[in-house]
Amino acid sequence: MASSSGVPVIPQIELPPGFRFHPTDEELVLHYLWRKTESATFSIPVITELDLYKYDPWDLPGKAILGEGEWYFFSPRDRKYPNGARPNRAAASGFWKATGTDRPVHTSRGTLQKIGVKKALVFYKGRAPKGVKTTWVMHEYRLADGISPSSNTTRKPGSLR
């Protein structure tokens, strides 16, 4: 959301000019994703919760609380088959396809423990396996196995740029 002067506005706080939401991977995983899976409440809403697979990427920026060029969402993960782990990546008028290799997210604290996994996806218009590649990229973060505070989490935030 932006006010008419271009200054980002967050419900309940108005930030001075020059402040932006530029989280590190560790902050996204430990503060936002982990707390979300614990059903913790956030005193100030920063990340919108929605099912991003119901939308095309160009419809998402308008639904974010804040962001300039990058937008953040918590989104449930849909399964392709009821009993399988494989995620359903179909979206409104296309699909998201993984690109590159998944990257571990480590904590910068003493332990350097692996706390999450970051996956890059590209949006294709049309239906797999055809589809026309676009320049929309999503970074999906999930908690690393074994560090989930609750065992039945199915939510993760996506960073879209």
Next chain:
Amino acid sequence: MASSSGVPVIPQIELPPGFRFHPTDEELVLHYLWRKTESATFSIPVITELDLYKYDPWDLPGKAILGEGEWYFFSPRDRKYPNGARPNRAAASGFWKATGTDRPVHTSRGTLQKIGVKKALVFYKGRAPKGVKTTWVMHEYRLADGISPSSNTTRKPGSLR
């Protein structure tokens, strides 16, 4: 300033994790520098005022209100000779030397007017013309000629990284 958890703290506001001071050149010039030269007050202190030529660059981060890898200051400009415009760039145990060409700062609003000038400087230890180059870089912003709201300004913010 950072709290023990690494979350940036501003006097009077505590920002949620992931928020950082990453101003654009236009925000620095129009919001911070211009307002400073008008002696406007800032509701929340973000940029420390000090004479940065009294210090070595490695002593400055601890004096900034916030910053991670980059720190911002308002600093008066010293003249080399009482009647000349040439600035004195000598600092505690060395000097700052301009590098590259000065770059104009334009407003992104309709007019695209030139509002400021951005100059890059590198810190050298020792005395000119010898001195040993370091990796400390400062970006100095000044208001463009003719847009100064008051004619006798001698202050400018420096971004140090």
